[in-house]
Amino acid sequence: MTKLRANALITTLAMNMVLQGGLLAITGGTTITNLPDSYKWVSQGQIGGFPVLPFVLIIAFVIFHLIWTRTSFGRALFAVGGNYRGAYIAGISVDKVKIWAYVVSGLLSGFAGWLLSGYMGAVTSSFGTTYEMQVIAAAVIGGVSLTGGKGSMLGVLAGTLLLTVIQVGLAILGIQSTLITLAGGLMIFAAVLIDALRNLYNNRS
Numbered sequence: 001m002t003k004l005r006a007n008a009l010i011t012t013l014a015m016n017m018v019l020q021g022g023l024l025a026i027t028g029g030t031t032i033t034n035l036p037d038s039y040k041w042v043s044q045g046q047i048g049g050f051p052v053l054p055f056v057l058i059i060a061f062v063i064f065h066l067i068w069t070r071t072s073f074g075r076a077l078f079a080v081g082g083n084y085r086g087a088y089i090a091g092i093s094v095d096k097v098k099i100w101a102y103v104v105s106g107l108l109s110g111f112a113g114w115l116l117s118g119y120m121g122a123v124t125s126s127f128g129t130t131y132e133m134q135v136i137a138a139a140v141i142g143g144v145s146l147t148g149g150k151g152s153m154l155g156v157l158a159g160t161l162l163l164t165v166i167q168v169g170l171a172i173l174g175i176q177s178t179l180i181t182l183a184g185g186l187m188i189f190a191a192v193l194i195d196a197l198r199n200l201y202n203n204r205s
Helices: 008-027 037-044 053-070 072-082 084-089 094-120 131-141 153-172 177-204
Strands: none
Touching (some): 053 094
16 A cells, blocks of 8 residues: 555554454454463563563563664654655655554554453453554654654653553542543544644744
8 A cells, every 4th residue: 555655544544444344253243251371471460479561561662762763764764754755865765664664563553452352351342442542642642743753752651651540540530431531532632732733833933
């Protein structure tokens, strides 16, 4: 699709629908619960009394922070995201960078799905259907620009933790789940508005 210059957002949404349909076909609308302990260990296991999952999060963020800041691929991602025409003129293989970005994104999505299913101990037919917007919100809150070319892994980590703390805090306070969903939607709207205002200010300056 990259070679055909297809719209990335529409292609992603289409693939999302395909995968959701595939999951529904595989599960038959039922919940898979007979997951082996070895499958769930990383998500539910402990080392020295500490859960393994937070270590996985930290290691993943450190690895991609180094890739983002210390490698030519990371710099090429910034360049292509900010101005793909300028990146092409500078000699960067734009299509290759985009394809690898999609590959890495797909691998990380699969990895996250494995961790989430292991943590929940089950796979449902509606598995992960509400997370795409939360991912976008966490990234934008963390300083990632929707227009590309701006952002950091530390910012994304901060945005993720902030969004999680707010939602968990509302749940602990006994707020209704419908209102928590409403709050999440408002945070996404606010994040997109902040990003738009930030881009407008930068363009004027």
